[in-house]
Amino acid sequence: MKLSHTADLWWKNAVVYCLDVETFFDANGDGCGDFRGLAQRVGYLDEMGVTCIWLMPFYPTPDRDDGYDITDFYGVDSRLGTGGEFVEFLQVARDRGIRVIADLVVNHTSSRHPWFQSARSSPESPHRDWYVWRDKPPADGPEGVVFPDQEKSLWEYDEQAGQYYLHRFYKHQPDLNVANPAVRDEIMRVLGYWLHLGLSGFRVDAVPFLLETDGALDAEDLPDPHAYLRDLRAYLSRRNGEAVLLGEVNLPYPDTMRFFGDEDGDELTMCFDFIGMQRLYLSLARQQAGPLAEALRERPEQPKDAHWATFVRNHDELTLDKLSEQERQEVFDAFGREPRMQLYGRGLRRRLPPMLDGDPDRIRLVYSLLFSLPGTPVLFYGEEIGMGEELSFEGRNAVRTPMQWSDDDNAGFSTGDPEKLVAPVVQGEYGPSKVNVASHLRDPHSLLSWMKLLIRRYRQCPELAWGRYEVLPHEAEQVLAHRADQDGGTVVALHNFAGEPVEVALRLDGVESGDRLVDLLGDGVTPVGDGRVSLRLDRYGCRWLRVVKPGEVFLP
């Protein structure tokens, strides 16, 4: 039987919230967030409408890549708590009906992982073939250094081993050799372990690199990487029919599609829409809907029981690598002119609100897009209150500052010594005296209140998550209009990318005289005459409209 016939599809209309335990909430006052602190904040997430928490890596680590360098796949970083406290947190989340997924980072380990220590110690080590070794870096091996500011090559000579090893990322992150069946088995074991403790799936780090086996063996011996991903998914689904694999695949659409697997979707359950995200920023920069509309038209339909995952920001730089050089420059000019805001020549180490000069209308517009466009929305902690970045904090860390709970010391994140915080609190205009959860909770007009409304409406409109969608043609180039249809229900959404109000004339097939368009984000009812309607949008305005038939009762 196919996976899709047995699996639960809760993730289709989930609201995913990504956080790093160490920067979320510190319960024991040592300056580092922990699982006990997170458990205390699950209620906040539930009240916001979050249905799934994505935990960034929480495993033992020397922390040279924010935890993406792991020394024990079966452990909990002792700074964050104990295994018992991790399970306690899972229980608290479960009580609230919130599922939890976690980063699965198995493309590589930390160089301090005991497997690598053993591997480098001798060619006879049982772990030697768990990594990818060469006497000389191959001329035709994989290409593309991911962190060009720090690394010049994908191969590093190891004195102790007397050979070069492959590392896709930093040199302290040797790649595991997934062509080795023992490594594959071990990865399955890791999955099984955390599923058993209660996770509902994984965000899979760097999927294309994980599957890449080229560095490992002679070409004819290579096992089919997609067969491996299929195996992984099948195993996951056998263990837990509702569990998901949410994959980090930043490739052009046709290449990303391969990671969903066959027409039923037997590999990754969801793939992040990196292309749509980058085109969104181009649309924002140009104040024109075109680039985003084009991406939505171009985006292949995902297999029936799979989904795209949409996002505005994440914990890495805002990558613009899939834009042309000129397009990227347009986004840099609009949102990050200063070299210190840019990273690797391809991205911005910024959060959204400062990029948009804090314009509340424009910020709301972006989140309205996130929740109305097709795909499962994924938020990065702090987005709901409009947190900014701290540029004095090095590299990608600029956006990884402590959650701002209140205007108290340390932003209410910790009662510890400010000098000993795991990361510095944002200073200045976006610091905790201006931006914090407590004040947003008190203000019905805050960004957080807007986010809650969007989430409520998104969950009330199954069309948005499950339906067919269509980008609607019209004359106003600054406006994106789309509709979603499902089981006779229709929702229309309009977004104005420009700073002036606009009137848009639309034709809505299947909508008849007598039908009404009811505003879902504010008050308003617009009669539709013969499938035609003219709708006004404020500057950076957005509207979601439900088609209501005569005699139909609509409950807001």
Ligand code: NOJ
């Ligand atoms: C992708 C993660 O998002 C990034 O933060 C990390 O540095 C690399 N993978 C390496 O694990």
